Amino acid sequence: MRITETIEASNEKHALSLIHEKYGRLTKLDISMVTELQEPLEEIEQTKKYYSSSQYEDKEIIAMIEKINTNQASSDYYIAIKAHFSPILNNVVANSNYNDLSRSEKEQYQLDLLNNIIRRFVPKFSSHRGQFLSFIKMKVKDDMQKMYDRQKNVNSNNRQQMRSRFEVMKEYAEANMLVENIDLDTQQHNLIHTIQKLGKYDEVENIQKYRRIVEETHERIHQLGLHVRLKKKRQKEIYILYYGPKQLKQKEIAKLLNITQPNVSITLRRAKSNIWASILEININE
Structure with a gap:
């Protein structure tokens, strides 16, 4: 029409x-x-x-981004670029498809998308690709969907095999209720396989509805002895005190080790991320 x-x-x-x-x-x-x-x-x-109500023309924006990518720009350039693309970013992230995201998650998506505009999309633009803002909007929209799928699903690159991370984690949690007659090696294998299906730790740890299952998974990591893969003594020590038989609170660990509670929190967070990354590296086929 x-x-x-x-x-x-x-x-x-x-x-x-x-x-x-x-x-x-x-x-x-x-x-x-x-x-x-x-x-x-x-x-x-x-x-x-x-x-965008930006005062800059497309060629000026492209020139500023070139300077940012070659470390020749001041912070004012970044502020101008952020303001220029904010209407696009706000519109894409506000899509009803992403209503389940928290405010902090949406803000993080916007930062990631802005970084991709600067580092990936603008350097690839040329006049034969059409209008500049239309090209950027298309790239941002596609990238948002891909990032969202990676966060919410496993096998996100394969539509036929793609499954909700929450479903995978829930299945594992339910399966763990019936482990009395399964040998240790099999239990370790199943846990490793599940964690590897879930993917990177930073893609699951900050999602509200996954947190309880993630915490139960860390308890399971300790129960099955996989925490010994932690290389740093202090991280292993705090991880054991928190997820082991004592299950001490962070303030109790701080008092016991004579360190501050923020120090305990930071070390525990690193330990959780590192043990998860270590398990992702295991070749379960060997």
């Missing part, structure tokens, strides 16, 4: 926003003629800000 519309607007961006407000998001949109008004509009219709 082709739409031809004549409208009065204060500038091209305002005109585009008016069209979007009236017809919704259109796949292709172009202003073929602009006639300057002799008198300013007395009343300008307010619209949603679909387009």
Whole structure:
């Protein structure tokens, strides 16, 4: 369907926003003629800000990003780039598909996407790829979906084998209730296999609904003796005190070891990440 519309607007961006407000998001949109008004509009219709109000042209943004990537830019450049792409980032992350994300998770996604714009997307742009902002919006939208799938699912690159991380973790937690007649080697093998299916620790630890299962998995790591893979003595010591038979609280560990509770928290967090990474490296086929 082709739409031809004549409208009065204060500038091209305002005109585009008016069209979007009236017809919704259109796949292709172009202003073929602009006639300057002799008198300013007395009343300008307010619209949603679909387009960045940045003062910079595309070529200026590209030049600034080139300087950022070659370590020739000041912090002001980064601030300007962030402001320029904020409308796109806000719009993509606010999509209803991602309503289950917490506010902090959305903020982290925006930071990751902005970094990808700077490091990956803009350096790949060339004029034959179309309009600059349209290209960036397409890349950001696709990247957001991929990152979300990696966080929420295992085998996210294979639609037929993709499964929710929560389902995998729940299945393992339920299976662990019936382990009395299974030998130690088999239990270790099953736990290692499950952790390797879940993937990187930072993709599961900060998701609210996974936390209880993650904590139970660490208890299981200790029960099955896999914590011995921790190389640093202090990390292993705190990990055992926290997940072992005593299951001390962080403040109790701090008092016992005569260190601060924040120190315990940091060391425990590193121990959890390191033991998980170590288990990911195990070749269970050997």
